[in-house]
Amino acid sequence: xxxxxxxxxxxxxxxxxxxxxxxxxxxxxxxxxxxxxxxxxxxxxxxxxxxxxxxxxxxxxxxxxxxxxxxxxxxxxxxxxxxxxxxxxxxxxxxxxxxxxxxxxxxxxxxxxxxxxxxxxxxxxxxxxxxxxxxxxxxxxxxxxxxxxxxxxxxxxxxxxxxxxxxxxxxxxxxxxxxxxxxxxxxxxxxxxxxxxxxxxxxxxxxxxxxxxxxxxxxxxxxxxxxxxxxxxxxxxxxxxxxxxxxxxxxxxxxxxxxxxxxxxxxxxxxxxxxxxxxxxxxxxxxxxxxxxxxxxxxxxxxxxxxxxxxxxxxxxxxxxxxxxxxxxxxxxxxxxxxxxxxxxxxxxxxxxxxxxxxxxxxxxxxxxxxx
Numbered sequence: 001x002x003x004x005x006x007x008x009x010x011x012x013x014x015x016x017x018x019x020x021x022x023x024x025x026x027x028x029x030x031x032x033x034x035x036x037x038x039x040x041x042x043x044x045x046x047x048x049x050x051x052x053x054x055x056x057x058x059x060x061x062x063x064x065x066x067x068x069x070x071x072x073x074x075x076x077x078x079x080x081x082x083x084x085x086x087x088x089x090x091x092x093x094x095x096x097x098x099x100x101x102x103x104x105x106x107x108x109x110x111x112x113x114x115x116x117x118x119x120x121x122x123x124x125x126x127x128x129x130x131x132x133x134x135x136x137x138x139x140x141x142x143x144x145x146x147x148x149x150x151x152x153x154x155x156x157x158x159x160x161x162x163x164x165x166x167x168x169x170x171x172x173x174x175x176x177x178x179x180x181x182x183x184x185x186x187x188x189x190x191x192x193x194x195x196x197x198x199x200x201x202x203x204x205x206x207x208x209x210x211x212x213x214x215x216x217x218x219x220x221x222x223x224x225x226x227x228x229x230x231x232x233x234x235x236x237x238x239x240x241x242x243x244x245x246x247x248x249x250x251x252x253x254x255x256x257x258x259x260x261x262x263x264x265x266x267x268x269x270x271x272x273x274x275x276x277x278x279x280x281x282x283x284x285x286x287x288x289x290x291x292x293x294x295x296x297x298x299x300x301x302x303x304x305x306x307x308x309x310x311x312x313x314x315x316x317x318x319x320x321x322x323x324x325x326x327x328x329x330x331x332x333x334x335x336x337x338x339x340x341x342x343x344x345x346x347x348x349x350x351x352x353x354x355x356x357x358x359x360x361x362x363x364x365x366x367x368x369x370x371x372x
Contacts, residue, residue, distance in 0.1 A: 003210050006185055007032075007244040007265070013358050017236060017263030020353040023213070023244050025143035026183050027083070027091040030058045032244065032265040033349055035256060035342045036093060038273065041066050042076070042086045045273050046331040047339065049088050055308065055340045056347070058090050059143075061268045064136055065097035068128070069119050073139040081141020093268070094142035096133045096189070098217075099249065102151035110150060112167070130174040138181045146215065147175040149189040154222045161193035169205050176209050185212035187246060193218060194227060196234040203238040214239050215246035216264075220255075229258050236263035253282060253345055257362055260349050272342045276334035279323045282341040286369050288316070290334070295320040308340035309333075 011020035023030040037044045037052065040063040044052060052060065062082055067073060079085040082092050101108045101115045108117035114129030128136075133148035149168045152161055168191045179186045188211035192198035199216075206214060216235055219228045232247060239245050246266035247259050256267055272282065281288045283303035288295075290302075298316035310319070310333040322330035352361035 003212050005242050006212055007242060009242060011353050011356070013353055014356055015359040016261045018260050018349075018353050018358045019263060019265060020350055021265065023265075025091045025185060027089070027143050028058065030091055031350060033256075033260045033346055033353075034059065034266050035346045036061045036266065036268040037339055037342075038268055038270045039086070040270075041070070042082055044339070046277065046335040049086070051309075051336055052090070052339070055336070055343050057339070057343060060088065060090065060092055062092055062094045062140065062142060063097070063100065064094050064133060064140070065100035065128075067094075067140060068097065068136050069121060069126070073136045077139040077141070081139070083141060091143040092141075093144040094137045094140055094146065095248070096137070096146040096148040097128055098149040098189070099151050101128070102153070110167075112170070114148070130171040131178040134175050134178040134186070138184060142184060144185045144187060144213070145179075147172045147186065147188050147211075149191060149217055151221070152191055152193050152218050154194070156193055158193075158195060161195060161198060165191045165193070165198055165202050169202065172206055173209055176211070187211055187213040187215050187244075189215045189217040189248070190235060190239075191218045194223060194231055196231065199231060199235045200238045203235060207240060213244035213246060215248050217248050219247065220249045220251055225255065228255070229262065232259060232264065233262045239263075253342070256342070256345060257349070257365055260353075261358070261362060272338035273335050276338040277331050279330075279334065281334060282338055284368055290316065290320050290323050292320075302337055303341070306337065306340065306344070308337050310337040310340075
């Protein structure tokens with residue numbers, strides 16, 4: 001049972017599975033393929049909404065688990081949801097909390113009813129059912145919500161994968177029934193581990209339930225990148241053409257290029273912001289480790305091909321000085337650059353698909369990557 005799709009397809013590549021389109025939410029239009037900056041706790045770390053507008057970010061991600069624990073969805077709802085609470089005028093996607101519960105597995109117990117877990121902050125006992133996950137996200141006011149799923153560890157036995165995937169299907173049915181605010185979109189999450197036939201089966205099961213979009217979950221959990229690419233490539237052909245395809249928690253710039261090549265429309269990852277705070281910066285010619293002494297008196301901008309605020313105004317020498325001095329401004333300027341790099345990469349990908357030369361773009365992308 002399919003819903004009315006919020007996704008519009010504009011172009012397809014004649015060279016691969018890449019797609020160009022847009023997703024419409026109640027907040028506006030999101031051009032795809034898109035990278036979504038991660039704002040775990042109602043903030044994209046170290047930058048303001050105005051910084052994000054300047055780099056043409058149209059959608060960010062918030063984390064249900066963390067916001068459920070602190071400050072609480074009821075409080076956020078009183079501020080008009082996340083948009084009012086954090087003063088963000090673009091679209092917001094909230095994940096279900098499933099991955100965080102998986103990553104805190106020593107504090108969690110998964111049953112048919114849901115996930116019982118202890119807060120990582122104070123150890124208090126908490127519970128999140130599929131219905132709770134939808135209710136919390138509806139209170140948060142996100143534009144795209146995710147079903148609660150069970151994230152499968154890697155490696156896992158095939159029977160463990162079968163059992164966990166079946167539970168995700170039952171939870172997805174419950175999430176759909178609990179979804180009352182239909183102006184907020186709800187995406188289903190495809191599981192199935194590293195088994196191509198289980199990915200196909202689960203995709204078909206979720207399509208039968210009917211969602212507003214479909215995500216590939218359970219990847220980037222420790223497997224080799226090529227395994228992730230292979231499972232993505234095996235899954236996307238079974239996903240409906242006229243709905244958005246979201247690869248969760250991915251990834252490196254290479255992962256984005258390879259995901260688009262295989263037909264993915266949406267991505268998110270903490271990598272650009274987390275790496276920025278640790279002094280690892282992405283440039284058009286490779287990664288820069290800004291603490292290295294070679295940049296001590298380097299007058300060049302971080303990336304001479306970049307037009308971000310940081311590269312327009314500051315030298316590598318200054319950025320190194322800030323980082324080794326542990327100045328807060330270092331996090332701010334580095335994060336602006338890394339996010340701009342990611343969003344600009346996606347803009348270039350979109351343009352190349354429109355012009356049907358994504359293969360040349362991909363070849364040039366790899367050709368320009370040199371070790372710094």
